[in-house]
Amino acid sequence: MKHLIDSMDLSIEELEELFTLSKEIMKDEDKYRLSCEKKLMSTLFYEPSTRTRFSFEAAMLRLGGKVIGFSEASSSSASKGESLPDTIRTVGSYVDLIVMRHPKEGAPRYASLTSDVPIINAGDGGHQHPTQTLTDLLTIIEIKGKIENQTIGICGDLKFGRTVHSLIKSLSKYEGINFILISPPELKIPEYIKKEILLKEAIPFIEVETLEEVMGDIDVLYMTRVQKERFFNEADYVRLKDTYILDNKKLISAKKDLAILHPLPRVNEISPEVDSDPRAVYFKQAKYGMYVRMALIIKMLGAI
């Protein structure tokens, strides 16, 4: 495992190894407290993302490693006209691992071509965010005991949401998955995902427009944000927006062991009243995200 740029870079075996290690760390974190004590990581965040940066930095510090970094582009050498490969080669001469977030799609892949140290893509524009997918998968495993043979509902903006596309691709590697895709017509899953993944792999899926009509069938409900600016017109937005807000009323018909996930930050797509429902696992998901990053860092640094 040299770099992690796309969640599809990982085979199902590598995923399983990561999740197994994550579980071990959660069971006995103290054992891993010095795993990276001689290691230095750099967080290069060319656009701010506090949550993701904190998750990576907490992961590394909990492993005994150290961190240097910047949290927005204005602090970087890029403002002096330096090329990305030059920055990466220089930073790579100081540290053992680079975690990079960049507004430009493909920037982490490009950076990895000349890097002497492993690079983890922490999000590149609307493109990839592989550690979010690792987080989502680990959460499903931890809460439901497995990934296979479940009905996964994905609700909201299925067109532009990068975490959704990445999640569908990764889930499709597992047996017995079927998808219920819930979105307004404007924000349906792109054709290429249907053709290249779902139809090609013969994975059952249905597309619906309301949560209500399918709630009772779902094992795992993955909520995402529906941004007003994605709609073609105000009337559609007003007509549809409440459909994609999860509240206690919509949950009445849901399974008792449903798991509700959200990549966070949420704005208003899940009502705060849902937070106290034991089926709401999105804050636990944030914690699993830190543990899977700990496992990933250990693997990429060969620190085990």
Place this chain on the structure above:
Amino acid sequence: MKHLIDSMDLSIEELEELFTLSKEIMKDEDKYRLSCEKKLMSTLFYEPSTRTRFSFEAAMLRLGGKVIGFSEASSSSASKGESLPDTIRTVGSYVDLIVMRHPKEGAPRYASLTSDVPIINAGDGGHQHPTQTLTDLLTIIEIKGKIENQTIGICGDLKFGRTVHSLIKSLSKYEGINFILISPPELKIPEYIKKEILLKEAIPFIEVETLEEVMGDIDVLYMTRVQKERFFNEADYVRLKDTYILDNKKLISAKKDLAILHPLPRVNEISPEVDSDPRAVYFKQAKYGMYVRMALIIKMLGAI
């Protein structure tokens, strides 16, 4: 001790415990060098305050703990529309303690309602800044040997200065305190402080307009800034401003064992010539601030 939002959250016994621990740390810092080695703290500074942030971060690092954080709101998830409780719950899943500064009064209290980890208020607008008060009290104890039975002069902006109100409330818990309040008429102490604290507790105080007339009576002189924009008119400001600038000449009539405190940063309210006077303890005060924060962190994390 779950959270520290307001200095009045602490009983006189809890204060004494904190100061005792602070003294022990100052005497043998090496003994506490690993007290928090398994602990992670987050500094969420929604407005910049280098001094306070550095003091907390230095405190935690000197205890062997680790720190993640941001130093201004632009780097935070708030810019993505996330609610404060959501941010707190997510960060709380990564760390053991949150130190928070926020421009909005009440934000730390609000955050504490849903937080799974202890929160320390590092300043909320013009409202509370409890660790500044802890710093002030420890400084008086260290320099004067006690808090009780002293004449405390407080000079400058007594109307808007949050540290002043908090300090008066806390000092009022101790025996034998009397206050000399020195300010221009426009910036006198608010009526509610007089009624609810000083008159109610029958604490002796006088209000005067010049430092000169009371200098010889003061044991502890607490200086604060008088901002030009607080005055009603330019003429008043010009007439009064020099009255509130401490210099060597004004100190001629002062006691030999006076202690001069200032919360810092100062602008021009203490002339630099005073810095070399042994009675000037404001830089020592900054150092005591770090030690009392070390004691506070240990207590709040139960790391002793």
Place this chain on the structure above:
Amino acid sequence: MKHLIDSMDLSIEELEELFTLSKEIMKDEDKYRLSCEKKLMSTLFYEPSTRTRFSFEAAMLRLGGKVIGFSEASSSSASKGESLPDTIRTVGSYVDLIVMRHPKEGAPRYASLTSDVPIINAGDGGHQHPTQTLTDLLTIIEIKGKIENQTIGICGDLKFGRTVHSLIKSLSKYEGINFILISPPELKIPEYIKKEILLKEAIPFIEVETLEEVMGDIDVLYMTRVQKERFFNEADYVRLKDTYILDNKKLISAKKDLAILHPLPRVNEISPEVDSDPRAVYFKQAKYGMYVRMALIIKMLGAI
């Protein structure tokens, strides 16, 4: 060694000690892994410089020390009107060592006058950047085995480039150095450097306008950026700019054991095709910069 403000603060013996320690660290870094474990450093960067900040922070963390800091002025107390000496005295009460970058020439020297802890100048405007010079010297020693008795070519903006002036002064302390100074007429070395250093110390030098005419004579080629805005007119710039871009073609006549240095960041003054030439050592130079800073920190903290 109390402060390091100007590279000329160091005698040739002190330089040799630093380089010897740097080599020892590079040989057995693990031995120094806890050298500064009880030490805290502050990076006060009043203007951003990711590369330099990272290099210092990586150096301190690799020695087991800890770091607090800010990476641009907006996060500092200066915005509240605090004087530099006040900031330095306060920060100095938290930490053991201050690394400071400031846009104003002389600010680090001024800061050092009232500082209780050692200060390292990490660049003050166009003035001094002593650790860059240490980096350059260590690189020459490591790559060429010595500094003495070599022909040093320096190319580009020799008028405004602060690293160039500082490097010439320091190299002039060594035996048998001769300089080839390559620049457009507008950007020749200033008269005072010629008079006070080169002529005074009787150090051989020639001034030329093109790299091509001298390439074969050079042992160490130090490249710097030629900024368009330094030229008097567009025509001169267009006529001259390619002359100062190093590419494989220009290197045909170069010595087999030439060492090509650059302080980085580069913009376009060295073609990326040169990067894979073994004579290009500018990325190694970045790494040496970290090691010489490790040695410097150890020496200044007496941590050996």
